[in-house]
Amino acid sequence: MLTQSDDLLEHTVKRLGLAALGAAGLYLLSRMVFKRLVTQSASKILREPYDRNIFETYAMTSRVNPMIMVDTNLRAESGQAVMSFGTPFPMPAFEGIRFNTAQLHRFSTPQDVEVDTTLVLGKQAAKPLKLDIPILITGMAFGNGLSKQAKLALAEAATLAGTSTNSGDGPFNAWERAAAKHYVVQYGRTKFNRDPKILRQADMIEIQFGHCGWVGLGSKYAWKEFTPELRKAFELKRGEDLVYHANFPELSKPQDLGRLVSDLRKITGGVPIGVKLTCGSDIERDLALILEAGVDVISLDGGQATSHWSPAAIHDNFTLPSVSGLCRASRFLDKEKVRDRVSLLVGGGLETPGDFLKALALGADGVYIGFIALVALLHNQEFKALPYEPPTQLLWYTGKYKNKFNHKEGAKYLANYLRASAEEMRMMTRGVGKSALRDVSPEDLFAVDETSAKIANLPLHYQSAL
Template sequence: MGINFLYPEYEVIRNMDKCINCRVCERQCANEVHTYDEERKIMCSDDALCVNCHRCVSLCPTRALKIVKSDHTFKENANWSNRAITEIYKQSESGGVLLSSMGNPKDYPVYFDKILINASQVTNPSIDPLREPMETKVFLGSKPKKIERDKDGNLINNLSAGIELAMPIMFSAMSYGSISYNAHESLARAAKEVGILYNTGEGGLHKDFYQYGSNTIVQVASGRFGVHKDYLEAGAAIEIKMGQGAKPGIGGHLPGAKIVGDISKTRMVPKGSDAISPAPHHDIYSIEDLRQLVYSLKEATDYKKPVIVKIAAVHNVAAIASGIARSGADIIAIDGFRGGTGAAPTRIRDNVGIPIELALASVDQRLRDEGIRDNVSIVIGGSIRNSGDIIKAVALGADAVYIGTAALIALGCHLCRSCHTGKCNWGIATQRPELVKRLNPNVGYKRLVNLVRAWNHEIKEMMGGMGINSIESLKGNRLMLRGVGLNEKELQILGIKHAGE
């Protein structure tokens, strides 16, 4: 094995007293970790193949399995970590770019965890959401700068096309191809059930899902895969994807091996050929070009669909957002550097972009400083992990949030971060039929509904505690937040005070 042998990061521990040789683990593992030794009549495992997805652990009927982090280590070195060394071995062997999946796992600050939420005491009452109405309905879209009246003096509805959400949550873009048919069906049905939207990603819209059009955001990305007139008209909104938090500045690559059957048809890409999304849109090299695409899409859909422009949170995000807010876009979606992905170069995922909390705070403030905050709504993602994050995001200035990773976890994802291998044992990030069928959309959609409903309950509880009975009054209400352990500069960018102030 020599120099390239890497001791496995995780070890499969099997309690032989409990194992009954039922071979469920063997059948469930697409990575082929488990094998049955006919001679010795025992189950064996190859730790090197294990991605730590817990499929075998979850299905073992006798609870004989667990996965533990290996204590095998290089000589300790604060600079040369195990990871740094093993990555060099890998690259010097392959000559390739390292690939990873899901969001940036590294130890950068999570600002949401350094922000605390207010509650009412004495001077104004908290409100009990079980006894009083507590409103979380949100409208996304640009707001009129003036009112108009008809000849009788009645107000005319001069709002441009927008989105109505029962709660400030949407499922973020995940393409059919990067995730499975059953995962898409679960997202679509859940969105419809709770009155929110899901997003096709750049993989087109399967014909079976046109029925969920009023709960669908159709995405137009740099590859323009699956984009045609019916597609644009099928959704409730159109999203132009300029960037993604996990891999700002680069495109996407769905290998030909995954362009099979319906995916080929839906993407409008020949079977077996790679689907490569260029890094930029080749018709958008500047902000004025973006404006043209925004209006092309609006013309194509008769101004009946709001247009979202999605960007990755990068250093100059406030200025970029300001340009977008003047481009005719109705909604800006900003994806933070912790946003998930089905596959991204590891170095980019781990080193490019900025935290969404800071990006959101600076964008919201910049748009207000320029008096154009009403031109657009702001949706943020990357990463929202719970309802507390949502409250904080809204109070910092977001109109709504996108959840991707959280939705996948609800569907069974165990964050093993191996999506790019296409062998998702949970039937989510795979196209292998025998794996896809493991995700039952009847169960999956219900779990998603449960998750967002639970979060909405929690949002209402926290709003009630603050004495706020409608989400509009939370938006941009930064006095409801305090920082802990943040320095002056961070507080200034977030526009919040320190706890105790």
């Protein structure tokens, strides 16, 4: 019995020794192979001309933005216009602006003083839109953008947070209206959302002349591309394509806008009537015509805004930066002395509570959020799609995983984001010595770069106030 135990121990020791010897040999061999591979590769990179050198791949890609590289290959593959989700190019934003500190020259607002966050749109309208916070959900369409679950989540989150959601340039839906306490209906350059029965259910009408992804362009979608659900929602007859006109067919000249505003005001019984447009370099001329029409609200879409399935050529090459469009519009409205009756909203690249409050300080009454709202909506659900698909596949109407998206969870987290943002805006408002978000103004700001200073007419950080 003892002999058998000794033999077993001897065999075990031999096997362990051989395993250790094999591992050591494999380690040494792998080091030799790895060193040889590195030496040969480095030698080729350092000796071969660039036209045969693999390192030229780095030289190519380092000269081009990764999105441009992908866009180029997509154009080469399809021979068609590339559709994207915003521009990769940087442009002036709110990061170059900071808040002044209230300490001794002006005291900060005590913590027990309530900070007013409310917003009234359509100050002289018969039925003004009253919101608890000045952060609104921007227009994002059902069907040619978001799924029903995603739209429901946006509506429910807006209700929980005391703000509004927006139909976007898609169809009105009764289920979305039922979920939203405050609902903005876009009146677009197409056939749907024109029924007076629909318009009377809106808390605000937004006449949409353009948005970041398409500016004022028209587009056409084949009937066969739509599901039966969408054909019904878009009011398409059999074989009828969906057409977004470049301009409103009922407006033969810009001055006809006043008649449309008046008609919508009568149909709705006096809810605020707004106009949405992108910020072009002729913004003051556009605004003059909008004011002449007697609108209650102006909504601006700046260059950093994103839009699902929109031409990369438009995103990358059109529209003023949001901060520039806002500052120019605000100065124009001040000059025209209409701030007592016309409200100003801005959207496009506003992503933090600091961005939101800076926009208010520079003249906006409220801000629109879209992309960042979707990010908050996806909290704790991203990995239902990742790592094999982008998280947005949970949100798009055509998304592969849209049925996995829990809209109740999405609504909860977006509402949390909105509440947290409002609270941080209250903190910053106390920090500049004010007690209402609407009272924060350019006097509470300074710029840390010359571009921001010139855009917003602000003092630079190194300039004395004395």
